[in-house]
Amino acid sequence: GAVVSQHPSRVICKSGTSVKIECRSLDFQATTMFWYRQFPKQSLMLMATSNEGSKATYEQGVEKDKFLINHASLTLSTLTVTSAHPEDSSFYICSARRGPPPLNEQFFGPGTRLTVL
Amino acid sequence: DAKTTQPNSMESNEEEPVHLPCNHSTISGTDYIHWYRQLPSQGPEYVIHGLTSNVNNRMASLAIAEDRKSSTLILHRATLRDAAVYYCILQSHYGGSQGNLIFGKGTKLSVKP
Numbered sequence: 483g484a485v486v487s488q489h490p491s492r493v494i495c496k497s498g499t500s501v502k503i504e505c506r507s508l509d510f511q512a513t514t515m516f517w518y519r520q521f522p523k524q525s526l527m528l529m530a531t532s533n534e535g536s537k538a539t540y541e542q543g544v545e546k547d548k549f550l551i552n553h554a555s556l557t558l559s560t561l562t563v564t565s566a567h568p569e570d571s572s573f574y575i576c577s578a579r580r581g582p583p584p585l586n587e588q589f590f591g592p593g594t595r596l597t598v599l
Numbered sequence: 600d601a602k603t604t605q606p607n608s609m610e611s612n613e614e615e616p617v618h619l620p621c622n623h624s625t626i627s628g629t630d631y632i633h634w635y636r637q638l639p640s641q642g643p644e645y646v647i648h649g650l651t652s653n654v655n656n657r658m659a660s661l662a663i664a665e666d667r668k669s670s671t672l673i674l675h676r677a678t679l680r681d682a683a684v685y686y687c688i689l690q691s692h693y694g695g696s697q698g699n700l701i702f703g704k705g706t707k708l709s710v711k712p
Contacts, residue, residue, distance in 0.1 A: 486642075488642075516699070516700075518702075525686075525702045525703060525704050525705060526637075526643065526702040527702075528699060528700075528701060528702075531699060573640075575642045575643070577642075577643075577700070587645075588645070588700055589645070590635075590642035590643045590644070591642050592641055592642050593640070593641060593642045595640070
């Protein structure tokens with residue numbers, strides 16, 4: 483199967499700092515990339531979708547100025563959590579879609595555990 | 600709103616078959632039925648998907664009701680490594696925002712040795 487990587491796998495930062503998380507599709511070009519957030523014992527919540535070279539589409543309730551998404555190439559998307567606060571501590575998971583509909587094959591990264599002190 | 604309904608949790612014994620049910624009574628004709636699973640502290644992993652016919656792959660089988668309002672994921676011989684949260688998700692054929700994977704609460708499967 484296709485491989486999606488995330489970096490870093492774990493990050494601890496101080497409140498007020500910004501954190502960047504990278505998501506890469508290693509062996510395919512992704513038509514669309516997605517960012518999810520997962521709090522403990524909860525399901526994944528879709529935050530935003532992005533296409534290469536376009537602005538990200540954010541889900542309702544997700545602050546676009548706080549969660550900056552850059553999708554510079556067909557294999558790389560980054561999520562920057564700006565001015566992070568303890569309530570932003572969560573498990574962030576990216577996903578990449580390969581192929582147009584109806585194939586819609588989607589592959590997930592291993593996740594990034596963010597802890598804001 | 601989740602478009603699928605799954606039991607919160609299920610238990611199985613190792614090396615026995617497991618049938619994980621999913622109800623999706625509002626499924627449309629263009630919705631695919633996808634199953635993903637998530638092991639602890641990992642990203643979701645694709646398991647199987649189908650549209651109308653039953654499907655088999657090396658990981659599992661997917662049985663789809665004739666009216667498509669429910670489906671069952673079948674693990675033929677559960678192992679300890681199959682302990683995970685299993686998500687049943689409807690995904691539109693059309694793509695765009697309709698094709699986004701929206702996760703419900705899933706079923707937490709425990710496997711006893």
